[in-house]
Each structure stands twice: as C-alpha cells, then as structure tokens.
Amino acid sequence: MNAIILSIGDELLDGLIADTNAKFLSERLQGLGIRVVGHRAAGDDVAPIASALKDIARVADVCLATGGLGPTLDDRTREGFACAFGLSLARNAAAERIVRAFFRKRPMAVSNLRQADLPRGADPLANPVGTAPGFALKAGRCRFFAMPGVPSEMTRMFEHEVAPRLLRLPGREAIAVRQLHLLPGTGESVVGETIADYMRRGRNPVVGTLVSGGIITVKVVARSKTQRAAALLASDDVADLNQIFRGRIFGADGSTLENEILSILRRRRQTLALAESCTGGLLSKRFTDVPGASDVFVESCVTYANASKARRLGVSKATLERLGAVSEACAREMAEGIRKTARTNWGVGITGVAGPRGGTREKPVGCVHLAVAGPGGVTHRELRLKGDRDTIRIRAAALAGAELWRRLTKD
C-alpha cells in the first residue's frame, strides 16, 4: 500500500519553516506498514492544491494532507479538494457540531463556520484541540485524510482519528525496522562499499545508510506476510551486519552514542567530566540531551581562553606557550585536568581549530586534538577534519565520544 504526504502552506514554500509534519507522518506510516512513496508541498491556492491532489489520486492508495483548513480566506484546502474532484462544498452538520463544540466556552467569530463547509461525501474528523475539523474522502482508489497544519493539532488528529482508520485498511505490509549505529571514523562510502550486496536495490530487507550528528547509521527495513516473518528477516541481516561491523557498532535502534556511554558508566557507577575548547559546549550539550544524565555527567568546562585552560584545568604555562593550545600535550592536560579537578573517573579534552579563521600551515582549520583520561591512563588522537565550522565541531564531538566509548569497552 503506497502513501503520499501533501503539505499545504505558503510558509513552507517561503522557507519560513521546515516540514516536520511530513517527517512525523512518514515515520508513523512506515510503522503501520504503509509505504511512503513521496512528499509534496503546495502553496495556499486552489489551483496548485487541486493539481497536486489529482496527481496523487492517480498513484497513491493513501494521501495524508496537512494545512490550509483554518477559518481565514488564505486557507484553501477544502476548495482545492472540491476543485480537484468536481465536488461542491456544503455545510456539513457533523463538522459544524465539531466547530461549535470547540467554541462552547468562548466567543466564536462566524467565519469559523467556513471550516464546516466540506466537499460532498467527506467525513469530518474531530479536532478537540483546535478550531478546524479534518476530513476523510475517497477519490478514485485513493483515501485522502486532510488534517490541520499546526503540529499539535495534526499529531492528535492523526493518532485519534486517522491511524485507527488506516489500521482497518486491508493490504498493509508487515514491516520490521532495525537500526545499527556505527562509531564515527569510517566514511559513509567505505561503509556502503562494505555492505554493497546488502544495499542492492530491490532486495528485501532494504538496507541503507544515513548520517546524522557525525554518526553513520545502517537501517534495515524488512517486509513480509506476517510481522513475525518480517522481524525474522530483519534479524538475519542485523546478525550479518553485527559480524561485518564487529567492534564498530556502539548501539542499535533508538540509542545514541552519548546514551550508550552514560549507560555503561551508570552500570559501573563511574562518572564523567568534559573539557572543551573548539567544540564550545557541543559535546556537553550532546550528553545532557539525554534525560537523567546528571547521575553520571558531573560537569564540563568550556575553556575557550588559554588563561581559563590554565586556571580551571591546570594546563601548564609551558605547554600553552611552547606548544600552544592546539596540541597533543594541551589535550592530554585538559583531559587529566578536568578528571582531577572534577574528581570523576573519566575526563575528556578537546582542543582544535574549528575555523573559518585561525588556521596555520602546521595547524590548519580542522586540526583537532582529543584526549581521554581514565583509570587506565590517558589516550590521545589527532584529527584532520574537513568541512565548515559546524561540521568540524560536530565531527570532533562525535569522534571524542567514540574515543571514550572505545576506552570504556576496553579498560
């Protein structure tokens, strides 16, 4: 069963917001065994909406449309449906009850009743958290579900009104999705080459890679007759991939590198502190993105100035003057210094040149020194990273996490 997501609103085409509704709905549909084959975005005008709807009716079994259902004149989704499928708009009694119910305890501008004018044959969908009812409409072979664009209203309507209807549809696939996350350090191309046979088009499971926050993830999507068969199919690939990437996989599915590290430390009742220079707080932010980090993560010092490296972490004047802040010695002293002063089991030091300025011939932009201090001593890595300031900072943070993870799984 194929689905297309249609997002309606000038704010998308004007680049005012990113389309997070399409992401949410795509993930949910995949989980329901409905294959998303495309996204589209159209502006708040009848013609583009109608033309997109007609295209979609030809190719999709299901279409989730969001946006353009509000009371104002620039909300044209209802007219778009009417135009696309030659239906008249008529006041829908059930939809009017939904609108009036929302206003039971507040004054209602009469314009709000526009929202109850639905294409003939449409079934209204309740919206308890907003003024606009959605609607379901079958046109040709395609089942359309029109929902509001406001994410909080859309998600609630999807979960309470749309998902239950989709679950009753026959012909959904049994699907199993698994993810393996790889330690950074290997390029996506090398990873892809290693598992080229698994990534062959048309193969089931479908295996693909994606990169986010400096981490490469291998995703396995298996389809079969039954949920159980799909799960088994996926497990076979996951077993193979675990072999192929042995020692380079830090986690699976919903986990993150920082989450895995915190879990290992939590099990060992060990603690962590960070000393960041070029990453400027990004690594701390990644660890504290994890709820409940506080029982392991004690503190970090973002020592941007040399004086701060010396005062907070005890980096020696000699190192700073002779070798400079971007040096192996400085990274090592930062890691040891934060471990000692924070009184933690583990300390990480990162110093480098994030750019765009500040690079020299021997220390170019992208030159980063990492050090990890732990019970087993201090280890160091020198990196030469490519990319802009953001990319260099993200990769440096991911590689610092990887170095710590390696130490934790060895020491």
Add this chain to the structure above:
Amino acid sequence: MNAIILSIGDELLDGLIADTNAKFLSERLQGLGIRVVGHRAAGDDVAPIASALKDIARVADVCLATGGLGPTLDDRTREGFACAFGLSLARNAAAERIVRAFFRKRPMAVSNLRQADLPRGADPLANPVGTAPGFALKAGRCRFFAMPGVPSEMTRMFEHEVAPRLLRLPGREAIAVRQLHLLPGTGESVVGETIADYMRRGRNPVVGTLVSGGIITVKVVARSKTQRAAALLASDDVADLNQIFRGRIFGADGSTLENEILSILRRRRQTLALAESCTGGLLSKRFTDVPGASDVFVESCVTYANASKARRLGVSKATLERLGAVSEACAREMAEGIRKTARTNWGVGITGVAGPRGGTREKPVGCVHLAVAGPGGVTHRELRLKGDRDTIRIRAAALAGAELWRRLTKD
C-alpha cells in the same frame, strides 16, 4: 521565474530526518527573486526520481535537487536524471578531478569514482567539503542543479556554485527581503495578532513570522518592478514594524542574538562567561557558533552536579541545601560566581528543570531561574516554560541571551 525543490532520499520518506534542505533553499531562492511553487521528495530509486524530474521539467524554470549523489549503490540521482531525459551516464573528467582532489591526502575507495559518472551534457559543480560533485543540466525549459543531501555540503555548493549561476538568469523578480528579530518572551500568536493587517494574504510586501532557536523573526518580502522600488516598499513596512515592536527588536536580517551580544561586548572591550546547569552547554554552544567569539567569550562551566556548582562557582552549601539548585539564590550565585572566578565583566547563570522527570509541585518541569551579573549588579528572572526537554532548553538559552542583551543595552 518558478522553481521546484526536489529532495531525494529514502531517509526522508522513512521519516528519519526532516527536510531542512528544502527550507534553506526555499528561503534563498526567494531572496534571489525566484518563486518557489512546490517541494517534492522522492525515494532512492531510479523510477520515482525520473518521474519527478519529468513532471518538474514540464512546469518549472529552475529545479534544485538534493541528495542521492553519494558513492553507494543506493545513491541513484545520476541514474534518475539519465533515465528521465534519455541521457547516457559517462565518466566526466572534470568531475573525476573534483573527486580525486578531495582524496588527495587520504585513501580513496574506488567506488567514489561512481560519483564522477554524470549524465551527458551535465556540468559538474565543485564540492570542496565532501566526496560528491554536483552538476548542472538543462532539460527542456528547466535548469536543474543537483547537489548533495548533506546540509553542510549542499549549502556550500549552493552559495559557491549554484547561486552565482542563478544570478545570471534573466526574468528574476525584483525582490527585497528584510527580517526583524524579536527578543523572546512574546508568543508567536500574539505577535501575529499585533501585525494581522500586515500579514493579510495578497498584500505586498508579504509579512510573516517564523520561530527558530527560541527567537521569533518577522519577515518582510517586497516585490516590485525594480530592485530599488522593492527595497523602498520593504523599508516602509520595516519602519512601521520597528515602531510597533519598539524595544523588543534586538537585530535585523542575518544577525543572531548571540552575535549582537558579542558585538556590543567587543565594542566595549568587555568579556563574558557562563554558568549553565539545565541548558547543559547549549548557551555556550550558541555563543561559540559565532566565529571569532574567543575575543569576548572567556569560558563557561556546565555545573550539572551540586558539588560542581559549589566548587567551580562558589555557590553556598546553605543555598544548595535549603533552597536547592533550582532557585533564585542559586542562579544569582552562579552568575556572580562565574563572573568572579572567570574574571569577566559579565556572568550568566542558568538553573532549572528541563524534564521530562525531576519536576515537583513547587518546581515543575519548565521552571528555570536566570541571573545576569555585570558591572551594574545582578538581575534575576524566573521562567515557567512549556514543552519537551529540547524546547525548554532552547527557550531557556534564548531567554538568558535576551536578559543579557537587556542589561547590555541599559547598563
């Protein structure tokens, strides 16, 4: 001149990531006087890519395609173009030079040369920050530009290779885009109601609001016959909006709150240090996102543990024991403590409950205390923020910046 943005990648249809590339490109195209009339996303398969490309070639003057240019077998954009327009793929010498240049100093998996196989007639676009060259290709009336999907590579290629080519195209609209950034604290809906007349559909200039990183921006887009006329139209609205939001605007166009703060401090030869708890390094990251922050930003301490608040910042045991870490007194002592120990002119303290757990009746999730210590003393704000952990952390960081900005523009 009409443009459509085509985003290619299963990760979009699987809901693994939101399409931020389409947002970025839509905004940039608008600024170049090219009207974005649609977005589309297609999976990593030749047929859907080709069919989208053929549709687009019929209706658009310009198409920006992103994704699917990598070295792995699931990168099929090149084949998609070849199939759509009946072109053969051939090794492009210039593209091969681009690929080899990237690997000059590192081992290259041979699969990377796939990336130099372009549809006949395509002109390669350089990619200094990644392995995949892009390409430009004219098919029918439509000029296609294929770029990588990795945002850092795409943005760089767009700015250096694509935008200059678009600027040479005739038939672009004369357009002027201005942005005003508001201090956080007012909701987007309230801002929208305040300027409802300006936001009327069909009006020129088009006025809209967007929220990013906890900051509300009012955007003015004026179109006219000449660049000068468009600029004047936009300026009139900007003048009105400056009146309407007097005292609540911190910057315009490309600036950020952190950038504005660093500029003010730089002019005054003053310095800044931060003490973060619940934001966990996010505020430091936002300041160090600004290149050259190091001449103003000295350091920050992410004091997650109480012991660390006491040891690094001198927060009193009494405060921590009697009032707790989430309290006005603790925020004030954090701000004073970091200012004193970092020996800076300004210090900021943030402590609160980011959630999802850890809330109590008197200190619920979203309860955050901010303090700013400066030459004029210490000021404090208590916040009650709504939303998930990310949202609360982002809003707290934005509001901390706003409080510092207010102090800097008063003291």
